[in-house]
C-alpha cells in the first residue's frame with residue numbers, strides 16, 4: 171500500500187519504518203529539514219534501539235524515503251498518518267496548531283481519495299475538527315475519510331511495540347476506511363478494537379491517565395512505607411501477583427515525566443472541564459507526581475544539610491531508560507531546584523547528553539559514572555539505566571568524597587549497599603545511614 175507519515179518524530183519514524191518493513195511504499199515527511207537530511211543519510215535524529223538498522227534496510231530496498239515536502243507525501247499516499255506533536259498550552263490544554271496545519275495542507279494537496287489518520291494524541295472530537303478543516307480547504311470535490319488510530323508505543327521499545335502492540339485501535343465511521351485500515355494492519359497480530367472516532371480518541375487519554383494514576387498510587391503508598399518502615403518493593407510485589415492489579419507500573423520513584431504522561435494528564439483534566447466534569451482523581455495523580463519530586467529534593471537537603479557549594483553527581487537525565495528524550499524529565503526540575511541553592515552539578519546519561527546540553531545550564535557533563543563520582547558529596551540516581559545497575563560500586567565508593575547515594579529509582583538493594591559501606595537512601599524503603 172502507498173502510505174505517508176507526516177511528522178517523523180518518535181512516533182512517526184517508528185510508524186513509517188515498520189510499515190515499510192511490512193512491505194508498503196512509505197514516505198515520511200517532516201518540516202524539520204535537518205531531520206530529513208539526516209534520515210536520508212541513514213543517520214537517526216533520535217536514539218531508539220533497533221531503529222537505525224530497520225531504517226537503513228528499508229531505505230536501501232526503496233520501500234522507505236523521507237521528504238520535507240508534505241505535498242509530495244500527501245500526493246503519494248492513500249493512507250496519510252498525522253504524527254505531529256501535540257504539545258501543551260500554558261493552561262494545560264492541547265495545542266492542536268500542528269495538527270490543524272497538516273489537515274489544511276492535506277486538503278490543499280489532495281489529488282485522490284485519502285484516509286486521513288490521526289495517530290497523534292488528541293482531545294476527543296479532534297477527528298471532527300480535522301474533517302471540518304479538510305472540507306473547508308479542499309479545492310476539488312474529492313472524497314476522504316477520517317480515522318483515529320492512537321499510538322501506544324513506549325520510547326525505548328518503540329519498534330517492538332509497533333510490531334507487536336497490545337492492541338490496535340481503529341476509530342472510523344466509514345466501512346471503506348475500516349477495511350483498508352484492517353488490510354494495512356493485517357500482518358500485525360494484535361486484538362483489533364474497531365470503534366467510533368470519539369471512543370478511539372478517548373481510549374488513548376484514558377489509558378495514559380490510568381497508567382499515570384497507577385504510578386502516582388504506588389508513589390503515595392511509598393510515602394506511607396517510608397514513614398512506617400515498610401518496604402514499597404515488597405508491597406508492590408505482593409499487590410502485583412493479583413491478576414486484577416499486575417506488577418507493571420508499580421515502581422515507586424521520583425515520578426513520571428516524558429512527552430506523554432505529564433501533558434496528557436493535564437489535557438484530560440482540561441477535556442473533562444470542557445464537558446463540565448471535575449476530574450479530581452487526575453488532579454490528585456498530577457499533584458502526587460509533583461510532590462514526589464519535591465520529596466526527593468527534601469531528602470537531598472536533609473542528608474546534606476547545607477547544599478551550597480556541595481558537589482552533587484547526577485546519574486541519569488532522560489525521563490526513563492533506553493531513550494534520549496529529555497522532554498519533561500524529572501531531572502530538569504530536580505537539577506534546577508538544587509542549582510537555586512548553589513549546588514555544583516556534575517551529570518552523566520548514556521544517551522541523553524546531547525539533548526540535555528540544550529536544556530541544562532551550568533552542569534559539568536561527564537563521560538561516565540566514575541567521572542561523576544569523583545569528589546562528589548553525593549550521587550543521585552534519577553534514571554534506572556542498566557549501566558548504573560552494573561556499575562563497579564567499589565570503584566564509585568573509592569572516588570567519592572563520602573560514600574552517599576540517594577536513589578530515586580530504587581535500583582539497588584539497601585542491604586547490599588550497607589555491606590558495601592554506603593549511606594543509601596531510596597524511595598519507600600528504610601534508609602541505610
Ligand code: NAD
Pocket residue numbers: 176177178179180181182199200201202205240253254255256268271272289290291292321322323324325429430
Ligand atoms: P516529536 O516531537 O518527536 O515529533 C513530531 C514531529 O512532527 C517533529 O519532527 C516535527 O518537526 C514534526 N512536525 C510538526 N509540524 C509538522 C508539519 N506541519 N509537517 C510535517 N512535520 C511536522 O513527537 P512524538 O513524540 O513523535 O509525538 C507525536 C504524537 O504522538 C504526540 O501527539 C504524542 O503525544 C503522541 N505519542 C507519543 C508517544 C511517545 O512515546 N513519544 C507515544 C504515543 C503517542
